[in-house]
Amino acid sequence: MPTFVYMTRCxxxxxxxxxxxxxxxxxxxxxxxxxxxxxNMCWECYSCVKACPQNAIDxxxxxxxxxxxxSVRVLREEAKATISWxxxxxxxxxxxxxxxxxxxxxxxxxxxxxxxxxxxxxxAKQELAHEPDALNIEGGLPALRxxxxxxxxx
Amino acid sequence: MFSTNxxxxxxxxxxxxxxxxxxxVMIVLVAAGTLFDIVHKGSAKYFFDNWRKSKSKGxxxxxxxxxxxxxxxxGLVDVxxxxxxxxxxxxxxxxxxxxxxxxxxxxxxVMVFGYPTPATPTPAILPQLWxxxxxxxxxxxxxxxxxxxxxxxxxxxxxxxxxxxxxFIVSLVGSVTLGLIWAAAGAGAGVLxxxxxxxxxxxxxxxxxxxxxxxxxxxxxxxEKRVSYANGTRSNLPGPADKPEQFGSAxxxxxxx
Numbered sequence: 463m464p465t466f467v468y469m470t471r472c473x474x475x476x477x478x479x480x481x482x483x484x485x486x487x488x489x490x491x492x493x494x495x496x497x498x499x500x501x502n503m504c505w506e507c508y509s510c511v512k513a514c515p516q517n518a519i520d521x522x523x524x525x526x527x528x529x530x531x532x533s534v535r536v537l538r539e540e541a542k543a544t545i546s547w548x549x550x551x552x553x554x555x556x557x558x559x560x561x562x563x564x565x566x567x568x569x570x571x572x573x574x575x576x577x578x579x580x581x582x583x584x585x586a587k588q589e590l591a592h593e594p595d596a597l598n599i600e601g602g603l604p605a606l607r608x609x610x611x612x613x614x615x616x
Numbered sequence: 617m618f619s620t621n622x623x624x625x626x627x628x629x630x631x632x633x634x635x636x637x638x639x640x641v642m643i644v645l646v647a648a649g650t651l652f653d654i655v656h657k658g659s660a661k662y663f664f665d666n667w668r669k670s671k672s673k674g675x676x677x678x679x680x681x682x683x684x685x686x687x688x689x690x691g692l693v694d695v696x697x698x699x700x701x702x703x704x705x706x707x708x709x710x711x712x713x714x715x716x717x718x719x720x721x722x723x724x725x726v727m728v729f730g731y732p733t734p735a736t737p738t739p740a741i742l743p744q745l746w747x748x749x750x751x752x753x754x755x756x757x758x759x760x761x762x763x764x765x766x767x768x769x770x771x772x773x774x775x776x777x778x779x780x781x782x783x784f785i786v787s788l789v790g791s792v793t794l795g796l797i798w799a800a801a802g803a804g805a806g807v808l809x810x811x812x813x814x815x816x817x818x819x820x821x822x823x824x825x826x827x828x829x830x831x832x833x834x835x836x837x838x839x840e841k842r843v844s845y846a847n848g849t850r851s852n853l854p855g856p857a858d859k860p861e862q863f864g865s866a867x868x869x870x871x872x873x
Contacts, residue, residue: 470837476770494781515702548854
């Protein structure tokens with residue numbers, strides 16, 4: 463379901479350009495409005511749809527499973543910490559959902575930049591960066607003891 | 617310098633009738649260019665099609681009084697206060713450029729038609745407003761061009777990269793800047809004046825290719841958006857969430873750019 467932009471709504475702020483993980487939302491050189499430069503590479507993450515302050519971005523469903531006439535629209539309200547979805551089916555039925563944007567307080571989760579950089583010794587370990595602390599697991603990662611392994615493997 | 621009408625000084629070299637004809641030609645170019653733009657891009661057709669679609673699908677009927685109220689709101693919030701912008705810097709830059717340019721253009725027309733020669737002394741407030749408007753347009757325009765423009769701020773391109781979308785802003789700041797430099801240099805009929813006229817002609821003559829016409833279709837789009845919210849279609853968007861307190865997550869002010 464690649465995204466597309468309603469040009470009359472877009473004011474060319476660049477939110478979608480910054481947030482697109484595929485780097486396919488760009489600014490048109492003629493009208494200075496955002497557009498999806500490569501719909502085939504859009505993975506329908508809806509990041510730009512949610513981020514657009516003008517609600518100018520929509521998703522076009524593929525015709526085989528989302529025939530013409532349907533609509534999936536989303537409204538992100540940062541001040542209320544909510545995200546609302548409205549699904550309209552081709553036969554006129556509607557479904558509405560409201561969810562929290564997140565379930566933990568803002569700022570309560572450390573970003574990657576707030577952790578110490580890994581030392582050279584860390585690269586020799588099996589654990590990934592900041593494991594096991596980052597996983598909140600007491601006593602380290604669970605692992606099978608040698609006597610629990612299948613005979614003949616070790 | 618700030619109290620002198622530069623067009624009265626120019627009348628020593630160029631007859632006022634020529635200046636007045638030029639201003640009329642520029643007005644005609646803007647009107648014709650805007651009409652061509654509307655027909656060529658089909659923006660009026662799109663607007664009325666959208667309007668009819670929204671009206672037929674609307675859950676509530678919007679009567680004449682409410683439409684008038686929405687039109688007034690659009691005029692006050694979206695047009696006069698640039699309420700569309702979520703980013704405060706963009707909004708301030710747009711307001712500076714818009715009001716500066718309007719003051720600059722209106723005072724230009726008043727001075728050219730009302731006080732074209734030194735024989736009719738110009739009230740000092742007019743050239744002062746002309747300078748103020750020009751400087752406001754320059755501050756807003758250059759701020760936008762070098763720092764806020766999405767090509768620079770989000771795309772990371774050089775501020776000196778020029779594409780067709782820049783035609784309007786470049787010709788606008790070019791016209792105003794050259795006008796102010798020309799006036800500061802004595803308002804003669806030399807090279808500076810030629811460059812000023814060239815930039816001004818590009819600004820008003822390039823309406824079909826630039827985004828000059830946005831001042832006409834953007835208010836229409838803002839009005840249509842307000843009507844779609846009033847009649848319940850909301851462009852198929854969900855309504856505002858009414859029970860966020862149930863979710864228990866902390867709130868914070870929006871952090872738009």
